[in-house]
Amino acid sequence: MAGVSMKDIKLRIRSMESTKQITKAMEMVAASKLRRAQDNVTKSRPYFETLYNTVCEIAEGSGSFTSPYLESREVKKSCYIVIAGDRGLAGGYNHNVLKLAEAEMAGKNVTVVPIGKRCVENFRAHGYDVLTDAYFEAGDVSVSDCFTLARDLCGRFLTGEFDEVHIVYTGFVSILVQQPAVMTVLPLHGTGAGQKPASETIYEPDSETLFAAIVPEYLGGLIYGALCESIASEQGARRTAMDSATKNAEEMISDLSLKYNRARQGAITQEITEIVAGSNT
Secondary structure, rough: HHHHHHHHHHHHHHHHHHHHHHHHHHHHHHHHHHHHHHHHHHHHHHHHHHHHHHHHHHHHOOOOOOOOOHHHOOOOOEEEEEEOOOOOOOOHHHHHHHHHHHHHHHOOOOEEEEHHHHHHHHHHHOOOEEEEEEOOOOHHOOOHHHHHHHHHHHHHHHHHOEEEEEEEEEEEEEOEEEEEEEEEOOOOOOOOOOOOOOOOOOOOOOHHHHHHHHHHHHEEEHHHHHHHHHHHHHHHHHHHHHHHEEEEHHHHHHHHHHHHHHHOOOOOOOOHHHHHHHHHH
16 A cells, blocks of 8 residues: 555656646746847837827927817727737736726727737637737737737727727736736827927928827837737746746645655555564564
8 A cells, every 4th residue: 555655646746847847948938038028118118208209299289289089079989909918827917907808898888909819719708899800819919010900990080980999908017016907098198288388390291180190100109018018927927927836846846755755664664564573473
């Protein structure tokens, strides 16, 4: 009986050692991808900030400036761009952002633009109105895709198909902290249009036309920035989860090794007892 117990423990130790190797390898891969993702976040921010400053300058520098992108209206239908991951094993990353998205959309007439395999599968399963599933793999979404999507959404907003557009993503705070967030991108708020005196900048052909041309680029930058933040968050969450899994595997191996040694010592003690008893008869 002791021999069977030792065999089972040994098999479990080998199984945990194999699991540890896998989680350790996944942790290293996530760490490598995280560095690249952080670089993309850092590189994307100056572009977004430049566009944002330009949008503000145009809107604030024209005293009688008007634009349909700045006008709030009765919300009959909303569009939510939701960004999640392509794979699991990332702790609560996917669950947290999808839970936030569903809470925000509750009771509303919405259309969803899911980005990421887990996101597409979730909204398909729950019967949401999906605008497109062309962005099935978040890792394959390019800058060009973001601007194509932005131009499409801006056109739908201007025609009244959507009355507001939101992005649900996960903000990258640090390797250990990722914060799901909702960002309203249309209509534009907080630009302070008309609050400052008209500037001396002359726009050709005019500020309204230039503003209308820049807004889709601005929205594309927002989508790409949110995508970069989400990808970095996913890799950070996966690295943390795999590090925790590796440590748990090491603890289990240590515990099983102790049990194996105790079982082995018990078997040896029993054999010695049986030998001594046999020699005394």
